[in-house]
Amino acid sequence: MEDLVFGPVPSRRLGKSIGVNNIPHKVCSYSCAYCQVGKGDKIQVMRQEFYKPEILVKQIENKLNKLNQHDYPDYITIVSDGEPTLDINLGKLITCIKKLGIPVAVITNSSLLHLETVREELSLANYVSLKIDTVNAHTWKHINKPHKSLLLNQTLDAILAFTQHYTGQCVTETMLVKDVNTSDSELSGTAQFIKLFKPNIAYISIPTRPPAFEGTLPPLEETLLRAHETFSWHCLNTELLTGYEGNTFVSTGNFYNDLLSITAVHPMRIDAVKELMAKTNATEESLKKLIDSNVVKQLSYERQTYIVRCFKK
Ligand code: SF4
Structure with a gap:
């Protein structure tokens, strides 16, 4: 069996995190222009079993057993080379990992949240990161290249339904692509939507690794500043994710x-x-x-x- 557990890796968002890849390579409901995993081999919305949760949990336990106390993770993060909520055993997996006494984070593209079972399973996690790149259906098709059965409005409504009841840490991630979702109206539309449920942090990220589709570029620094100020103006606790994973909160005393x-x-x-x-x-x-x-x-x-x-x- 291949190695489906990696880390611990340092993460600004989650401290020390052990990653769990519960989905085979690039099985996803989207085929994002900026995806660092490559173009979609299989775009699907049907949930199924990929790996037995027991196997994943065993691999996590093996990994934990080899760690010294200093390296012990703050989170086990379900973050795949595809969309983690496609795993029909997601709820069971989260429950089993939590029994190890470590909080669980899930990084999702939000596209299957219209399914009540997915919302229920995700609500078991201690931390959920929701992708919201745009609220414009045309831009969404361009940037996220969703499975043809998906509807943006359905996803946005589902995000509101989920966040209304979710009690864990909820953050959003908005990936900005040059000249695609960075106009003033795009940015304020996205910020206005995110403001409806006020996540703990609204992250703005940029492509930092080679993208799946050529010509997918990070925005200019000027655009990133405008985006940060637009989100902040909408009272969102906004942070940039630009590939740096250091610690912002500890002053080194060095300018x-x-x-x-x-x-x-x-x-x-x-x-x-x-x-x-x-x-x-x-x-x-x-x-x-x-x-x-x-x-x-x-x-x-x-x-x-x-x-x-x-x-x-
Ligand atoms: S949702 Fe994530 S894994 Fe899926 S295509 Fe987009 S970036 Fe890649």
Whole structure:
């Protein structure tokens, strides 16, 4: 039997996490333009058994047995090379993992939430991440390339139904693709929808690995700043996911490290950067060096000046 459990990997969202791949390679209800797993081999909406939950749990136990206490995970994360809710045994799997005494996270594309059983099973998890790239059906077809039986409105209604009763940690993830879902109306439409259920955190991410479809590009830093400000303006607790997995919340006292870790998550207003400079004994020259070497960028938005992280290689 292949190895279906990996890690622990450090994750900004989940601390130390052990990943469980409960779906065979790229069996998914979507075939997203930005998918890092490649083009969809099999786009399906029919739930089925892929692996026995007992086998997955045994592999998790084996992995845990080999870890020392320092590496013990904060979460077991069901995150597949496909869509985890296609696994008909998802509820059983979550229940069995929770018996090991470790919280369970599930990263889903949200497309099967219209099924009551999927909502019930997901509600067993301690943490659920819901994909919401757009609320525009045309853009959704372009970016997520869903199975032909799926309807965006049905998915959006199901997200509201799920989040109304879910008591665990709920976050959203919105992947931005250059010139596809980044217009002002797209961004405010997505933010307005997410605001309806106020997740713990609304993450904005960008493609950082080679995408399935050529020409799928990350947006410019200016767009990312606009997206962050639009989401924040809608009172969403917004964070960027740009591939950096460091710890934002621990100050190192070093201007370079602190500025990079904070701007990886939030664009920083220049007054806050100046406060950081004062705390870390940095000078204007230190900031200029980072700007000149394209590590960060200074941008203006709505009459404010921001420092944003450059994420393009
Ligand atoms: S939902 Fe995830 S696995 Fe499925 S195609 Fe999109 S990015 Fe790939």
